[in-house]
Amino acid sequence: MRFDVKKNALSLVVWALLLTAPLWVDRVGAYPELVTQVVVMGLAAMSLNFLLGYTGVLSFGHAAYFGLGAYGVGLTIRYLMPSTMAGLAVGVLVGALAAALIGPMIVRRRGVYFAMVTIAFGQVFYFIAFRWNNVTGGDDGLTNWHRENLHLGFATFKLMDSPYDFYYFVLAVFAICTGLMALILRSPFGRTLIAIRENERRSRFLGINVNFHIWVSWVVSCTFMSVAGALYALLNNFVDPRAFYWSQSGVFVIMCVMGGMRSFWGPLLGAAVYVVLQDYLSSVTPNWMSFIGLVFVAVVLFFPRGFLGVLRRRASE
Amino acid sequence: MSFLKVESVSKHFGSLVAVDGVSMNVQKGECRAVIGPNGAGKTTFFNLITGMLGLTSGRVVLDGQDMAGIDPSHRVKLGMARTFQITEIFPELTVRENVRIPVEVAAGLHLSPRMPAHLKASVNDRIEQLLEEGGLTRIAHRYAGELSHGDQRACEIMMALALNPRLLLLDEPTAGMGDDETHAVARLIKRIHRESHMTIVLIEHDMRVVFNLADRITVLAEGKPLAEGTPAEITANERVQAAYLGGAA
Numbered sequence: 152m153r154f155d156v157k158k159n160a161l162s163l164v165v166w167a168l169l170l171t172a173p174l175w176v177d178r179v180g181a182y183p184e185l186v187t188q189v190v191v192m193g194l195a196a197m198s199l200n201f202l203l204g205y206t207g208v209l210s211f212g213h214a215a216y217f218g219l220g221a222y223g224v225g226l227t228i229r230y231l232m233p234s235t236m237a238g239l240a241v242g243v244l245v246g247a248l249a250a251a252l253i254g255p256m257i258v259r260r261r262g263v264y265f266a267m268v269t270i271a272f273g274q275v276f277y278f279i280a281f282r283w284n285n286v287t288g289g290d291d292g293l294t295n296w297h298r299e300n301l302h303l304g305f306a307t308f309k310l311m312d313s314p315y316d317f318y319y320f321v322l323a324v325f326a327i328c329t330g331l332m333a334l335i336l337r338s339p340f341g342r343t344l345i346a347i348r349e350n351e352r353r354s355r356f357l358g359i360n361v362n363f364h365i366w367v368s369w370v371v372s373c374t375f376m377s378v379a380g381a382l383y384a385l386l387n388n389f390v391d392p393r394a395f396y397w398s399q400s401g402v403f404v405i406m407c408v409m410g411g412m413r414s415f416w417g418p419l420l421g422a423a424v425y426v427v428l429q430d431y432l433s434s435v436t437p438n439w440m441s442f443i444g445l446v447f448v449a450v451v452l453f454f455p456r457g458f459l460g461v462l463r464r465r466a467s468e
Numbered sequence: 469m470s471f472l473k474v475e476s477v478s479k480h481f482g483s484l485v486a487v488d489g490v491s492m493n494v495q496k497g498e499c500r501a502v503i504g505p506n507g508a509g510k511t512t513f514f515n516l517i518t519g520m521l522g523l524t525s526g527r528v529v530l531d532g533q534d535m536a537g538i539d540p541s542h543r544v545k546l547g548m549a550r551t552f553q554i555t556e557i558f559p560e561l562t563v564r565e566n567v568r569i570p571v572e573v574a575a576g577l578h579l580s581p582r583m584p585a586h587l588k589a590s591v592n593d594r595i596e597q598l599l600e601e602g603g604l605t606r607i608a609h610r611y612a613g614e615l616s617h618g619d620q621r622a623c624e625i626m627m628a629l630a631l632n633p634r635l636l637l638l639d640e641p642t643a644g645m646g647d648d649e650t651h652a653v654a655r656l657i658k659r660i661h662r663e664s665h666m667t668i669v670l671i672e673h674d675m676r677v678v679f680n681l682a683d684r685i686t687v688l689a690e691g692k693p694l695a696e697g698t699p700a701e702i703t704a705n706e707r708v709q710a711a712y713l714g715g716a717a
Contacts (some may be wrong), residue, residue, distance in 0.1 A: 339577035346569045349558035356518070356556070357570045358544030358631060359578055367579070 165416050169322055173315045183314035184386065185430055187321050189423045191382045194325050196406035196418030198375035201332055203404070204412035205341070206368040207348030209262075211400050212269030215276045216373040218395035219246040220380030222280060222287065225390045229296035235310055236301065239324075239381050246377020250370045258365045261351075270397050277395035292391030310385075321382050328375050333415065335371065344368050405443075409450050411457025420458050469532070471496040471667050472635055477516050477526030479509075486512040488691040489526070494635075497665040501672055501682035505711060509691040510671045511553060514639050517669075518550050519543050530635065547634030551624045553643055553671075559613025563604050563623050566612050567595050570630035594630070602626035602656065618649030622656055629660065636660075638670040642677055654680055679703075687711070 156163070172186045199213045223242025228234070231241075257268050280287045287293055301308040301320065310317045335341050346354045347361055355361050384390040393399060402425065410421025425443065432439035454461045470493035479487040487509040494500045502510050515521040517528055519540040528535040535543060558566050571594050572578060575587055583591075599605045602622045607615060612623055621641055628636060641657060642650040654677045661668055661681070672678045678685065678699070685702045687694040689711045695702060702708055 335581055338582050339572040339580045342565070342569055342572065343578040345561070346558055349560055350556055352552075353556040353558065353627075354569075355541050356544055356550055356552075357573050357627065358541050359573060360541050364578070 161416055165419065169325075173318060181427075183318050185426065187314070187318045187386055188383075189419075189426045190318075190321050190325050191379055191386055192406065192422040192426050193419035194328055194382070195376055195379035196403050196410065196422045197329060197332065197415075198372050198379055199403045200407045200412055200418040201336075201375065202368055202372035203407055204414075204417075205336055205348060206344045206365060206372075207351075208365055208368070209266050209404070210269040210369075210372075211266040211397060211404065212271070212273030213373065213376050213403050214395050214397065214399035215269075215273035216246040216250055216376040217380035217383070217399065217403075218273075218276055218280065218390075218392075219249055220377030220382075221384035221390040221394045222293065223377065224381040225293040225296055225384050226286070228299065229293065233296075233299050235299045235385065238298075239378070239385070242381035242384075243374060243377050246380065247370060247374040250373030250377075254366045254369045254373075258362045258369060270400070273395060273397055273400060277392055277397075280392040280395055287392070290392065292389055294389060297388040298385040317386070321386070324378060324382060328378055332371075332375065336415070340364075340367075405447055407457075409447060409457055411459035411461075413456060414459040417457050417459035424458070470494055471498075471531055472517070472669065473527075473529040474517060475527040475529070477513070477528065478524045479512055479516055479521060480524045486691055487516060487688075490686075490688065490691075490693050492686050492693075492696070494667060494669060496667055498683045499661050499668045499670070499681055501670055501678045501685045502688065503672060503675075503678055503685060504688035504694070507690070508688040510688055511639060512691075513688065514550070514637060514669075514671060518548055518637060544631060544633075547632075548637065549628035549631045549633035549635070550637035551621070551628055551639060551641060553639045555617075555620045555624050557612045557620055557624050557627065559611065561612060562609055563612050563615070563619075564595060564599065564608040566623055567598050567604075567608075567626055567630055570627045571595050571598070574631050598626045598630050601629075601660075603652075616649065617645050618652050621645070621649075621653050625653075625656060625660070634667065636666050636668045638668065638672075640671050640673060642672065642674050650674055650677060657681055 169190065173183060176183060176186050195217055199210065202208050202210055220242040223245040224238035227238040227241040253272050257265060260268050281289060283289070298310050298317070300311050308316045308320060310320055343359055343364055346357070346359065347364055351361055380394060383394070406421035406425050407418045408421070409424060410419065411417030428443055428446065429439060432442050450457060472494040474490065474492040476489040476491050477487060478485065478489055490513055492500070502513065504510050512521065516523055519535060519538060530546060530548065533546065538546070558569070571591055575591055577583070577587070596605070599608050602625065604619065604622060604626065607619060612620060615623065625638070625641065638657065642653050645653065657668065657670070658681055660666055670681070682699060684696065684698055686696045687702060687708050694711055695705045695708050697705070
């Protein structure tokens, strides 16, 4: 198979920027934790977009799995064993398992009903984290733990001590997750998901078991979402119940819509814009959310396909 | 024994009786047309056969197997493929992708997270073959939503054929088309029927198409069976004439 540079131009640009980020972040007034946050939130938005953009199903409760990943890693490191990798594994496993069990109750619904049921389940987790004070720390969040350095036989990665080591660790996880998503989307299974997005009735009458396929897509999407949640907790060495809250789910949807739901990298761009705007605006005004809201409204009105949708169109014209 | 056996099926929507005790026996390899004035219940009748709607009473049997309790997507796997009155395709995908999806489903790949190397060539060959048969090769790279009505219909029919069905159900394949397109689609159906001896049931308004294609005709009126017979018998049937003329008067 030959590598088509033109077709993969966007991916090449994205990877070049991400890989070289530590070399130029200081010069543009940013800092390593901010780029790390962009990558983590980008992974979250891209995970949601697997379901939203490529299966055509809107979830308003993905924060539940983000939060499960986050609490999974935090609780494991705090109570069970001080290991970044073990925490990550537990977080992802818990998120995936919850998604697999809750999924069958959700996938029979469509449209606004699907969205409402996903919110409802998300809120259940929020209240558990909020109320179960002596384990989760309740409203104050889960503190007194931090990510651990990673010792592999041949090398030690100073995840805790060096922000760049942690950035590249996050980027490696991001690469694995997005690589897997890209592979799945290019497979016959991925095409079946796109078929469901495009026309559910036609898909059903091609003999596709639509609900089952949506369930699989849901589990894949939520699993990567809990990876993102776990990384987010590791980044902050902290997690609080707002990770579960439905407005957090809304933020992920906003990132997807702003960046462009129909493009693979769109949600990453949406996340970058959101995170950077938030970082900048919140230091200027406490009302930063209204400005992000304005940007969002403008995007929906004038670029319904998101930033990347606009760039794409320009490029093809 | 008939290949498709519909035994006095009925469908009630509340107090409205949309289909009332209709039976139909279609032989293997037959092309059957279902006709009737507007509101005769033809599409509802189709939806009962494909399982899109549940039966109020009656039975649908495909090749000896009772379809009761089998959902639509499973009926497709058992060999029932259909097209819709309003074309159902994937508008934002290219024609080739539209055909690729059912070909992969038929190859059992729809849950496969990667394309097995040994099937790649045969899947691609099958796609090109279907595109060729449907006269779609030259427009295969275009988005299906951009095509003319007739080409979209040809695309939909080839998608149904990609599933290797044993029974092809076509709901008004020439609805809303001009003469040229109607002619092209009718020719396509005729060729499919002649070359593959596929069992076909179609609803059709255009009588030229019906008389050109059908081996036998079932006439419905107000949800009830009105007549059944060869095209010549139906033309001569006084009750059919009365129903159509009465509807027009």
